[in-house]
Amino acid sequence: MIGLVDYGLGNIGSVANMFKRVGAETTRVSTPDEVAAVDKLLLPGVGSFDAGVTKLREPGLFDAIRDFAGSGRPLLGICLGMQLLMDGSDEGGLPGLGLLAGRSVRFDDSPGMRVPHMGWSHATPVREDPLVEDLPADSRFYFVHSFHVVPAAQEDTLAVTDYGVSFTSMVRSGNVMGAQFHPEKSHTFGMAIMRNFAAL
Template sequence: MTVGIVDYGLGNLGSVRNMLKRVGAQSVSVRTADEIAEVDKVLLPGVGAFDTGVTRLAEAGLIDALRDFAGTGRPLLGICLGMQLLLDGSDEGVKSGLGLIPGRSVRFDEKLGIRVPHMGWNLANPTREDPLVAELPEESRFYFVHSYHVVPERAEDTLAITDYGIPFSSMVRTGNVMGAQFHPEKSHTFGMTIMRNFAAL
């Protein structure tokens, strides 16, 4: 079973690849629609601005490829910006996202007395049982770096909640499409559990 890591010029693919290797998963970089179609699972990383991410995917011809892949029922995981790209859009930009999970990303409000971006270690508390969060210990901490947070349209799409001024959705899942706002590849044993679980889906 091979995990295809989407290489569209955004994100630290090396760290993701190393973490997958540590959990015993085989991975390859995928850059074309044909390559995406051939793998068993897809991981969409990403750092930076929302519109830049959408533009890079579009230029590489990967938007329809990712939608088609999700339609096959095979597992698709977005991390950090990659999670936000799974949604309909973001207040950070004007472009449409992949539209695989209904919702948008909105900016944290500094009026809550918090620093933006949200940067550093924080808890992610699962809202339900799910294979992606199986065997996570209580008070699992993950590494976050983001100014915008996901607001799913449907409460049932939230898989984990994190508190930063307000409770926000730090993990989402709709069927085979799932996302993590934090960086599992930088989150030590807790992130390793998430990656191991994803590789086993």
């Protein structure tokens, strides 16, 4: 069973529908006990970094997610959820979950490059991994974000995307994974990512 962390900042319905389309069962989790009971965990998120951290801390989900990751079970953060996996963000002052070393930084304003990065872009895997297995070479995903993660360890980068600069758009370190884009809005390409996660 895949637990979808319900803390008021994620598009849970769309994520659940996409998992249903690939034949995976999901349940909403909003308490530490519910988090501890699932086999896999997905942390969604939209909005600002500090708001996300605060929403996770209020019901005790922050520590529950850290404990879940420590158990070795698969954890996937998407959009803001991926940024929350990091140590922190230039967007706010609160510490993140600290499950991946590094932080989120804002895209630099430059001519011809709008911030936020919004729309369809390629995500190119930089190494083989079950999470990106069998992805078509032209896979495109839907992004909406002004900040991007910079992992402290280069080997934690799983895929990169070009938007004026090349940035990390997917991460993985052991059982902890993240995708900056919205797989639930990315049609067949996003479905492939979610199918692979469900199969881990």
